[in-house]
Amino acid sequence: METEELIGRLAAGAGRPVRRLAPPSARLLFWLAVSLPWIAVVVTVMGVRPDLTARFEDPRWIVEQGAALVTAVAAALAAFCAGVPGRPRWERVVPIVPVVVWIGAVGFGCLQDWIRPGPGGVMFESDWACLPGIVFVGAAPGIAMAVMLHKGAPLAPFVSVGLGGLAAAALADFGLRLFHAQDAGLMVLVWQVGSVALLTVLSAAIGRHLVRWRHLPLH
Template identity: 50%
Template sequence: MNLETDDLIERLATRHKPIRRLPPPRKRALYWLLIALCGVAAVVVLMSPRDDLAAKLTDTRFLIEELAALATAVAAAFSAFCLIVPGHSRAVALLPAPPLVIWLGSLGHGCWQAWLSFGDEAWRLSPEWVCLPAIAVVGAIPALTMVAMLQKGAPIAPRMTVMLGALAAAALGNVGLRLFHPQDASLMVLVWQFGSVALLSLLAGWGGRQVLAWRHVGNA
């Protein structure tokens, strides 16, 4: 070995902290979910649960949509944590697709049922601008926790990773929103709530390279 190699080995051995292996994606997703659920629960309690919550918890369509949104959040979180580990296939990004389709399908079925019952009146859409900021607020702790955890991995596919992380946070935010915001008309939920989740996810993905970037080690 020459002097440069010896010097490099010495620097690596004495000046840099040892790398600690990250927990497996499933464990990281579980840790994230526990923290995120606590944050969402705190917001729901602060905002006060909706008066008809007990009745809604016996409503099959409401439960399907809430569980599908929750499953979407968990699957998206797991996928995001997989994508920051070298060697994982990017096909894991498709994992949230099945619960997302169930969620969207339930909303679509609700729109169809409303049209059969009320005709063209079912397509009347009123502004619900509160949904976007509300989902962002409810999903704030899940989102911040997600970013902090993702930044510990390798930004191999930053845009896709951040989009999935945002989808996880926004979907969980929507779960919380529906526990205190009494808006259940399928078209309204589809456009303003599901639409807000999609918009937040796409915007976050667009800025993924700024959120996740390779960290360069200096020569000191």
């Protein structure tokens, strides 16, 4: 087919207005508006942990939860930015900052546990429930993210879907810790942050299947 003919066909199929993609910040607000009520419902159904009020007085817990929340927000915003052609690439690496703070805070917690003698010291045991817990809490944010990323341009499927997975998993971990009373540094690092990392990698791996160039039949 000649390029001239292709242009004619493309133009003929563009007679209807298209719904413009909202700016990444507006999409972020929409994603949070869908995700946070779901997390609130799950936390309510599962039952808020009994020591939650005391947790709010623990700076370590506050920093870890704050970093998880900021990671979720930054990763979601970066994922939406990655789906818009022409936006600067540095936007995609911004979530590294809260991720480093998050891992650093949890790692510092491990160190504190390590040097603390007695029953409050380092503790490690199997807690496989964290992974399905994060998957469940992150289900609605994850699905909403997948649908929204599908509408963007498939410029960087690996990065955008990986960031989307990180956003949903980090938000899920934030919610999980409101009803799951497990705060030992090493446990959080391995079972919770580890699950988030695993889900991020899995999301990135399916990126090319979720968002890709698809040329529809022309009219």
